Amino acid sequence: MATKDRAVVLGGSVAGLLAVRALASSYREVVLVERDPLPVGTSTTPRTGVPHGRHAHGLLVGGLRAIETLLPGATADLAEAGVPAGDMCGAIRLYADGHPLRQGTIGELGLAVSRPFLESYVRTRVLDTANLKVIDGCDVAGLDSVDGAVTGARIHRRSVGAGEETVAADLVVDATGRGSRTPRWLGELGYASPVEERLEVNLSYTTRKFKMAPDGLGGNHTVIVAPSVTNPRGGVLQVVEQGRAVATVFGILGDAAPGDLDGFLAFAKTLRAPEFDGILRAAEPIDEPATFRFPASVRRRYERLDRFPAGLLVIGDAICSFNPQYAQGMSVSAMEAATLLRMAPDGVTAPAFFRAVAPIIDVPWQIVTGSDLAHPGVQGERTGAIRFVNAYLRRLQAAARRDATLTEAFARVLNLIAAPRSLMRPDLAVRVLVRGRAAR
Ligand SMILES: Cc1cc2nc3c(=O)[nH]c(=O)nc-3n(C[C@H](O)[C@H](O)[C@H](O)COP(=O)(O)OP(=O)(O)OC[C@H]3O[C@@H](n4cnc5c(N)ncnc54)[C@H](O)[C@@H]3O)c2cc1C
Incomplete structure (x- = not known):
């Protein structure tokens, strides 16, 4: 039952949309503010505000379970919409340290869904919320506050001649992603910024799309080539909805695959997985290449702050942005949102929320930083x-x-x-x- 008046969620990507869902039954109104005009209906086209949406995105079991908690029936809906589904161990071929790992079954469904399609499914479900108001095509300019407590968000519509407006709120949730300005806003409000932990990897993603038969990967929906110490290049090849395949290859520490088809295929041939390049050569390229530079994994330690303004939370990549090759960001965002769903009815406070999500982040952070430090060129303390x-x-x-x-x-x-x-x-x-x- 709604007990509080209004929550405002800043950013309408995976974390923001799921945060809206988590808060909807505890607030009389939830307002979603997003810079992009939000598309209506299912879409396979990436949004401007989510340039990473052009690259392969894996959804982990922990994340899918959390999405199911927030949006019951999501797995079945996506499978019915043509998203390839299969056992998370049986339908994914994983090369690790050059070894093709023997596949098994873990009794957990994995979906091979493109990032825009997944986001559009989540968005369609969330926009159906009766007490949701969407303000899209609108920049968040800052926070409004009284006596150090956050009382709303200042926004600026992108339409010509629009001035700044304030949306008053009992709770503001920052889901604006890795570029979140909360650390700066905290300083402006007289609070300390969180300690920021970084692990520089200087990762480069290059992605091309191909047309491929549903069984193009021989009964699997995904092939993953994890980078190894002896060959730090990696790749992901995923047959997603609508018979398309997304092929992403990546290098670290400045190594990058070219976007042109010949250069891309030549890079793919250097991966420690014999089938990767052969499959791509037999497939039909259907799109322009996309690249993305990811300098470092970043974790902001909000749970360690002594003081934090009432009326403000942070979620998703705005708290922690992981080296994407481990496919964790959406799943961790969903797990955080599921935590918010559990806490919201009793009135969630920032210290309690940050304490609750820190252990959710600990494990993937440990996996990412520990694995990246296996590469001799990555700088950091190797305990x-x-x-x-x-x-x-x-x-x-x-x-x-x-x-x-x-x-x-x-x-x-x-x-x-x-x-x-x-x-x-x-x-x-x-x-x-x-x-x-x-x-x-
Ligand atoms: C190259 C790459 C590959 C990835 N691969 C995977 C993967 O395989 N699996 C996985 O789980 N995760 C992956 N991730 C991470 C994943 O994309 C994110 O964790 C996920 O999108 C959740 O992020 P978010 O919603 O917190 O932020 P974002 O997705 O960055 O979204 C932020 C939103 O806020 C909006 N916004 C920003 N600033 C403002 C403002 N001032 N005013 C209004 N709106 C604003 C943006 O337009 C955007 O919609 C990858 C990331 C990258 C970079």
Whole structure:
């Protein structure tokens, strides 16, 4: 039952849309402010405000579960709309450290859905909310405050001659993504900014789209080539809805694939996965290439601040933006929004929310930073634990080439439904030690 008057959500991408859904039953009105004009209906076209939408996006099991909590029936709807679906371990071919891991089944459905199509599905469901007001084509200019508490957002419509307006609110949620200005706004309100942890990777994504038969990947919907210490290039090839394939290849530390078809295919040939380049050569290119530079993973430690203004929350990439090759950002955003859904009826406060989402972020952050530090050129502190885990994982991946039980355990961790320490279970450790040694 709605007990509070109005919440304003800034940013209408995955985190913002799901935050709207989380708040809708606890506020009489929710206002969504988005810079782009929001498209109506399902769409496979990326928005200007989400340039990363042109690149392959994996949705993890942890994220899909959270989306189901917020939007019941989403998985079935998407599968019915033609999104390829299959077991998260059985329909995805994963090359890790050059090894094709033996596929298994984890009993969890994985969807191969393009980012614009997924966002448009979420948007269509969320825009159906009766007490939602959308202000799109509108920039957020800043926060309104009284005595250090946030009381609304200042907005600027993009129409000619429009002046600044204020939308009063009991709660403002910043979901404007990685470029969030909350750290700066906090300073203007007399609060400290959060400590920002960064791990520079200087990652370059290049993506091309192809026309491909649904069985173009031999019964799989996705092929993933994880970068390794000996070859830090990687790629993702996904057959998504409408018989299209999205192929993204990437390099780190300044290495980048060219966009032209020949250069792109030549880069794909250098990946440690024999089928990647062959499949692409047999497919029909259908779009212009897209590139994206991602300098660093960034985590803002809001949970460590002593003081934070009442009436303000931050969610999604605005809190933590992960190296995208691990496909975690949308899932973590959805898990945070599911937490907001649980907390909103009792009146969510920023310290309680940041404390609740910090453990959700801890695991993917540990996976990203630990794995990136395996590359000698990435600068950062390599603790004994990181070195040990990376050595253990290399051995696990070698063993998983012939051992589906290990692939399944690894997939559960990567999908954020099992803790990394589960890989150290005695029965798995024995397999890793015995089979990993034999396989190397
Ligand atoms: C290249 C790349 C690949 C990725 N691949 C994956 C993947 O495989 N799997 C995965 O889960 N995640 C992936 N991610 C991350 C994922 O895209 C994000 O985590 C996800 O979109 C959630 O982000 P968000 O909603 O917090 O912010 P964003 O998606 O960045 O959206 C921010 C929104 O706020 C709006 N906005 C910004 N500033 C203003 C303003 N001043 N006024 C009004 N509106 C504003 C923007 O227009 C936009 O709509 C990838 C990211 C990148 C960069």
